[in-house]
Amino acid sequence: MSAPRIQAVILDLDDTLFDHLESARRGLARLVEELGATLDPQTAAAWERTAEHLKGRRHAGEIDRAEYRRLRIRHLLADLGRPEEAATADDAQCDRLYDRFLEVYEEEWVGFADAVPTLRALHDRHLPVAILTNGPEERQQHKVRALGLAPWVAGVWTSERLGAKKPDPATYLAVCTALGTDPGAVLHVGDDLENDLRGALAAGLPALQLDRRRRVLAGSARIAGLDEVLGRV
Template identity: 70%
Template sequence: MSDGRPARILARAVVVDLDDTLFDHRESARRGLARLIHELGGTATAEIIDTAEMTAERLMGRRRAGEIGRADYRRLRIRHLLADIDQRLEAGRLEDEQCDLLYERFLEVYEEEWVGFADAVPMLRGLHDRRIPVAVLTNGPEERQQRKA
């Protein structure tokens, strides 16, 4: 029976995901996309950014299924983004190397736009103060995830 108070949970350790738990990957990616779109001469509307996110999810599904590789995933994202911001001629003529450079630029502005969740550090400090070990679990690229952490 409950007396209305929250149950007290005794934890020996806590495991948390990095992206979209401690670190706001979605907002960081949206900000990075907005900057890249602006640099490309487009207007970063919510519709374009939403479409770019859906395209990325669809392409990631194809990548996980083994239909496309990492380079194709990145190049297709750039080509779709350019088409979405109405630069169809450029998207059709873009060489793979140009796509690679634009994707690298996206990663740069994405990193410059990194934001964490406001409650992440206080939560981690609280666990530290209680001497509760924390493990961060992630499936992202190790070097980038280390920088985020």
């Protein structure tokens, strides 16, 4: 028996439609400029490595959200060649600098170049598109509006709104219900292996993993660009 024809598409937001890495680098460059320096590739890479390391510590319960942010700023100051300032910066100063980073990061939000064209093409094919994202309601809705995605989607469903996170099957199924479409006819696409591929497949949706960096690109369930979705529907 052949697979049902795709009647709707669910897309992830962060690192699928929204380019978090580029947005963060632009915001960091502005923060570093305000600190009287110029961002170089080594410092940008160190900022990202530090984030991954500290996320691990935070998930392990070793540090809380506030300490995560303060340590990122102290590491940044050290990476900018200011070890004494990094050692003596108090919590209030670190908090101010991280808050400023978040401000300029938001001002630099950018979507991937293929995001709007793909959404527009799906819209022209009369395929409803929904966004399903593990994130806070207000911020994720703001991203969708700021990136010009809102006119092309049927709605945005966040983990905060649903009370559950991907890969919980209830999240995908809730969106399918809202779209009025059987899960087997709803294609789910996103960058995360667990949340956007395995989780969706387990919930009964066909799914594709978007691997823009071609890190593990292999097999029929992976694509390297969002526009490749158009050849799958």
